[in-house]
Amino acid sequence: MRILVTNCNTTQSMTDEIVRGARDAASPGTTVEGLTPSWGPDSVEGWLDSYLSAAAVLDALRTYEGPAYDAVVMAGFGEHGREGARELVDVPVVDITEAAAHLACLLGRRYAVVTTLDRSRGQIEDSLHTAGVGAHCVAVVGTGLGVLELGDAARTTDAFLTAARTARDAGAEVLVLGCAGMTGLERAVRDAVGVPVVDGVGAGVRLAESLVALGLGTSRVGGYARPRDKRRSWGRR
Structure with a gap:
């Protein structure tokens, strides 16, 4: 595969x-x-x-x-x-947003997302709502770090742990890593905060x-039907 x-x-x-x-x-x-x-x-x-x-x-x-x-x-x-x-x-x-949320819903009644900047919260909330899993999300908490700042492992871990505790205190029973660049943090956060942590990439x-x-593929009936045959311009080349 x-x-x-x-x-x-x-x-x-x-x-x-x-x-x-x-x-x-x-x-x-x-x-x-x-x-x-x-x-x-x-x-x-x-x-x-x-x-x-x-x-x-x-x-x-x-x-x-x-x-x-x-x-x-x-x-x-x-x-x-x-x-x-x-x-x-x-x-x-x-x-990965949808995947992580679905798994989080199997592990607890309410989950929270810990992400990078607060400005990303609206997009994440909308994505979860569109996927049908937003009702179980109690909070989307930012760490204050930009995506390109995640390379500083010590700073990232400290910021994520602070945000994770805030999310847990808001009622989250499961935490979701809200950025693909946070992959690998789940064990440290789980051990420190005491709740399951789902990495979206995994x-x-x-x-x-x-x-x-299982041999399953995307449905072609309705919303995900194949694109209609027409001319499409993909920007200047």
């Missing part, structure tokens, strides 16, 4: 980190490959970045010429594009594997 993991930004080092986390979570025999958009924002932090990222990721999937893959995992937390990707490709598409990979193993 081969899974294609798409980064939502153009920072290759972040793609590499996401792929490492995805490979750690994958089952034996599953191959994980990363895909970095060739254009778009360096990091996604806000509505403008998110919409630009969505178009860039869809373009990267549209023009992909690598080995065939069995599923796509979209590694942008709260970012746009998953619905378009499900129309575009002929394999299951799993978004959740996305495992759910993608399950869909492929």
Whole structure:
């Protein structure tokens, strides 16, 4: 089985980190490959970045010429594009936001998301609502760190633990890592805060594997029907 993991930004080092986390979570025999958009924002932090990222990721999937893959995992937390990707490709598409929330709902009645900047809260809340899992989310808590600041491991861990305790005190029984760049923090946070912690990348990979193993694919009836045949311009070349 081969899974294609798409980064939502153009920072290759972040793609590499996401792929490492995805490979750690994958089952034996599953191959994980990363895909970095060739254009778009360096990091996604806000509505403008998110919409630009969505178009860039869809373009990267549209023009992909690598080995065939069995599923796509979209590694942008709260970012746009998953619905378009499900129309575009002929394999299951799993978004890490949706995947993490679904698993969190299996582990407790109420969960919270700990993310980067507070400005991302609206996008995450909207994404969870659209996926049908927003009602169980008690809080989306920011750490105050930008996406490109997550490379400072000590600072990131301290900020995440502070936000995680705030989320737990708000009533969360499960925590979700709200950024693909936070992959790997779940054990430290779980041990310090005392609740289950779900990493979206790992959740996305495992759910993608399950869909492929069960022979399930995206429904083509209704909202995810194939795009209508028409001319589409993909920007200037």
